[in-house]
Amino acid sequence: MKVRIFDTTLRDGEQTPGIALTPEQKLAIAQKLDELGVDAIEAGFPIISDGEKKAVKDIAHANLKAEICGLARTEKKDIDAAVAAGLKYIHTFIATSDIHLKYKLNLTREQAVAKAIEAVEYAKSLGLQVEFSAEDATRTDREFLKKVxxxxxxxxxxxxxxxDTVGYSTPQYIAEITKDAIDATHLPVSVHCHNDFGLAVANAISAVQAGAQCAHVTINGIGERAGNASLEEFVMALQCLQFDKKFETNINTKLLYETSRYVSKIVGVQVQPNKAIVGENAFGHESGIHTHGVLNNPLTYEPISPELVGRTRWFQVGKHAGAHGIAAMLEEYGIQPSRDQTREILERVKKLGDLGKHVTDVELLSISGEVMHQEGLKRLVHITGFSVSTGIGNMPYAFVKLNIEGKDFIGTDYGVGPVDASINAIQKITGETSKVRIKEYKLDSISGGSEALCEVTIKVEDAYGNQASAKSIGEDIVITSVQAMIDGLNRIMLKKILKQKNLGH
Structure with a gap:
């Protein structure tokens, strides 16, 4: 059975507190969603602003493969705004639960039904395709819902x-009212599930099993309060889990991670590390037992291949690590310690882990170099001097002194802020000496308050297209950014040197 994917990232997703997109950003995301293969894109709510109307109009005229839809209340002016934006497909809604009718709309049940009928008839008279939503359906009297x-x-x-407007349903109940809707209408039924109790995807799946043909979803599950059903989780669950019947979608799953990152960057909402499918830790392993199993057969601790969603698995060294994981990580650099050396490396890693320290690849290589008495396996880049000045009326300025493979280099530069100035100064040195440039910079706050910790992730690239990422956590944004940059430089330069040595052998 083919399940229709109705993406509402640009409408319900944008209702996430703190998100506000320009028309240009909305169009760019719509193009990404179209590449991903969604069947329908809810481009926005045209009546709410001139910018929103422009965004919807731009998307409607972008020649995308997906159907383009706009939200409208059961009001003629909303429907007219959708038509003015160039839409031929609207999603119109009115609340039907008694709590909404009494405290929000101040309408009787009969008045709500009349408004719903009037809106649908008006939209159809204009030649529009109409999808009707009974807002707060899962808290609506069941017999009245069927009547609506x-x-x-x-x-x-x-x-x-x-x-399921406030995420109040259970999988069992939404299956029952899905069957009610099918019996009452004999029309294609969609579900729009919110995640207030963490059941959005489960509810959407249950509804599809009960006969629904479509689910409203968002990238990364963004949306009001706790968000919506996550597109990536819903699609992969349908594709990979065991059901009585086979479900398919038009989604190109290999683009899921790329799309997730793209949307996250534009909307400014970080994806939690342990989020299913697209979280950074979804295919990461540290535990020795898990790593050993994955190395022998990935299915032992991975339900799906990471490549299926555009990911790669990775191993983390730490106090939970085992010899097999350490050996596998070193093998990536062409390093093969003996069994005794591996054991000693592991012991040192565990000691650092017990001290609460995060062991990076660069530090693992440095430890390995000491144990194996190989001078090449150590930090190649050291920061030996650093200062930054900034203030009102003065352009931020940074001074950096690096030692690269035993030679000292000095770099100075300006920037729009102290972080930018510092990164620019480092790049001025490494661009000339090592042909390494920064490709991506990401800053996240991981705790609140005046002493908040920040997390900086940097991706660097050399002249040959080789890339490496590094992450640093600290209280000072500037110092943390510089440390991440230095770690990234060490990682990519070590990779290049070790590859050259291995090719030479």
Missing amino acids: FKSVTEAGADRIDIP
């Missing part, structure tokens, strides 16, 4: 949507 759906069907609705 039957009424809008008779008015000409093309599709019915069941919103």
Whole structure:
């Protein structure tokens, strides 16, 4: 069975507190969603602002493969705004639960039904495709919900949507009302699930199993409060888990991680590390038992191949690590310690872990160099001097002194801020000496308050296209950024030197 993917990242996803997208950003995301293979894109809510209307219009005229939809209340002015934006498909809604009718709309049940019928008939008279949502459906009286759906069907609705507006449903209940909707309308049924109790994806899957043909989802599960059903989780669950029938989507799953990162960067909402499918830790392993199993057969501790969603697995050294994981990580650099040497390296790593220290690849190589008495396996780049000045009216300025493979280099530069100035000064040195440049910089806050910790992730690239990433955590943004940059430089330069040595052998 083919399941339709209706993406509402640009509408419900943008309702995430703190997110506000320009028309240009919305169009760029829509193009990414189209490449991903979504069937429908809810481009926005045209009535709310001129910028929103422009964004929807731009997307509607972008010649995308996906159907382009806009949100409209059961008001003629909302529907007219959608038409003015160039839409031929609207998603119109009115609340149907007693709590919404009484405290939000101040309408009787009969008045709500009348407004729903009027809106659907008006939209159909304009030649629009209409998807109707009964907002807060899962808290609506079940018999009344069936009456609403039957009424809008008779008015000409093309599709019915069941919103679990506050994430209140259970998989069992949403399956029951999905069957109600199908029996009452004989139309294609969608579900729009929120994640307030962490059940959005489970509820969407249950509804599909009960006969729903479509799910409203967002990239990374962003949206109001706790968010929406996550597109990547929903799609991969349908594709990979065991069901009574086979489900398929039009999604190119190899683009899931890339799309997730792209959206995360534009909207400014970090993906939690342990998030399924697209979180940084989703295919990461540290435990010795797990690493050993994955190296023998990835299916032991990975339900799917990371490549299926555009990822690669990675191993972390730490106090939970085992000899097999250490050996596998060193093998990436062409280093093969003896069994005794591996054991000693592991012991040193565990001691650092017990002290609460995070062991980077560069530090692992340095430890290995000491144990194996190989001078080449050590930090090649050291920061020996650093200062930065900034203030009101003065352009931030940084001075950096690096020691690269025993030679001292000095770099100075300006920037829009102290971090930018510091990175620019380092790049001025490494661009000339090592042909390494920064490709990506990401800053995240990982704790609150005036003493918040920040996390800086940097990706660097050399002249041959080789890339390496490094991450640093600290209280000072500037120092943490510089440390991440130095770690990235060490990692990529060590990789290059070790590759050259191995090719020479």
